[in-house]
Amino acid sequence: MFSYIIKRLLHAIPILIGVNLITFMLFFMVNTPDDMARSQLGAKRVTPQMIEAWKVDKGYDKPLFVNDKEEGLGKVTETLFMQESIKLFSFDFGFSDANRNIVEDIKERMIPSLSIALPTFVIALITNISLALLLVLFRGSALDTSMMIIAVMIMSISTLFYIIAGQVLFSKMWHWVPISGYASGWEGIKFIILPVMIGVFSGIGAGVRWYRSIFLEQINQDYVRTARAKGLSELRVLFGHVLGNGMLPILTGVVVVIPSLFMGSLIMESFFGIPGLGSYTIDAIHAQDFGIVKAMVFLGSVLYIIGLILTDISYTLFDPRVKLGA
């Protein structure tokens, strides 16, 4: 088991290097440090000296990939690419344009993000699976057909609509919950309810359809026929056989997103004024703060790769056919 995990971790390294290369190309090659200096300094009459000074100040004064001035290994290491890569890999994201430590900011904002994302994830998982099982139990009936049509309709409405409609109905008209805001601890529950409900509801259409198709695929298999032939009730077939075997495809889709929950939801957080990583990113995008966006891109990729590794590990735990180290 341990060697297997190590192997998976090693597999992740080239991917991380690739991500790093893409981020670097995006942030430094499409827009060279000279361009950045010009748009940061703003004025039309920017002298080359000012640009050089800005680059030295930011630490961007080295060549991109190859440094001809250095000897030997220094040709590759004394470059902007190496310098930035090392910073990213050691999770040193530097300072934002507003001169705040990005790592500290991220640490601070992870909890509010999680307090929305985690409940949404768990509640959505439970509701979607139970609704899907219900529909599979009554498959082919009027309930199934009508629910599937409703599911398509729910899927076809923009999340923005659910958020706006939810805020207007529950906060503005009925005053059940505050319209936006955040507080930590038990106090904060009243702020969390609405975004969580909306998050669950807006995903219910696509979710139920997905789980239903997974269960339906299982239900046509031979082993289910055998189970029925043995005289098992439909409910026992469903919970004992179909749900268990449906877990595998479900794991592939679900486990991979778990680490990314830390990233929070961009629109949800900005609508509800939650000081999480989602709204952090949006603010950075609006302020064109490349440092933060770069950090978030890297962080998101790392979390996704962790998700991939977790998926592989969960496979070996749940599927006896997958052998370790194979």
Added chain:
Amino acid sequence: MTVTFLWTDILVWLLIVALVAWGYVISHSLQVQRQWRAIFKSSIALVSSIVLLVYLVFALLDSVHFHKAKSSEIVSLLDMAFEHRIKETERTYSAPFASYEYTKSLIVKNGVSRQEYLPLKYVNDESVVKLSLLALSIGVGISFFVILLHIVWRKRKGWKRDIPWHTAYITFTLLVLVFTWLYFLSFNYHVLGTDKVGGDVLYQTLKSIRTGVLIGILTTLITLPLAIFLGVTAGFFRGWVDDVIQYLYTTLNSIPGVLLIAASVLLMQVMMDNNPQWFESTQERSDVRLLFLVIILGITSWTGLCRLLRAETLKISQVEFVTAAKAFGVGRFTIIRKHIIPNLMHIILISIVLDFSGLVLTEAVLSYIGIGVDPTMHSWGNMINQARLEMAREPMVWWSLFSAFVFMFVLVLAVNLFSDRIQTVLDPKNNA
């Protein structure tokens, strides 16, 4: 007045020509004919495809641009049809069909100042009934003419009855009636109200159709070649080619989509700001930005389809008929062209349609975040973004949001229903 082509116009018309040509070529195959007949046997699929056609017509009408003589203005056919509503802007908000402004304003009359609802400038209450009747009769006329043509065509083709054409006729007539009525009344009213600066909401909503539809279809134009080429190559040749391609899409996939788009759009913005000399007019600028957005969306969204195609190609290239073809000495590229690609068609088609609806919704979210289309461009996302703040007003200004959401919902719902039908018919799993 001379015809001008914006970049996206060229692409969208090329795509339409290619689609028509492709449709003509494959329509000779009996199997394809049978599949499409099976798809349209469901009235839901038929109705949604007609709705889609209407949206497409609006998008295409808005994709024929003219350079106005003696000015640098670029207008489309749709702009020309709505010229009366572009020029006649009110002062501020007004509700749908209203004759007065939505909020009271301070006026001074004979030295006394009062709060009063001001009348709208470009609203004419007279002869509404007559105008509606005229609109409806013209609508009925148009739809009868089209339906008659279609019936004649069916007669010549041998009068098959398996497709529920009457449902199609009813849908078509209703749609034509609604739009002619809206159009005729738009001369007298702001049918869907006006926004903060008095712009006509109906016009904005119709203009947004092009943005939504274009993002949906042009993105697939970028996605498809990438996904098909890389997916098939990886699945067919295996070995190190497969490893490299897998590495490529895992890496790209691991960067969160929205953030990758955000980063790319931000950089593009900086680049365009640094080079203002590239564009002659704001329209060209926003058009290029739309094109960039489409390319970025395409680059970030080919990975899913590629993975599916790779897996399917792996499976197909093990099947007997491919082994047989190999044994006969058929060239590898002939095998790919004749045996692999045709068997991937259903996956490609399903994913095109599914992606389309996703992209329309994504556009709204991206524009809301501020990394979507140009803020000067009409799009549902921009409409929602601007109207969001109006929800805080008392009483609420709901019509901009409402129109954007309804038009978006109808489009996405039609696409989703259509894709469901395609999936049921084409997916071999369902025919077992």
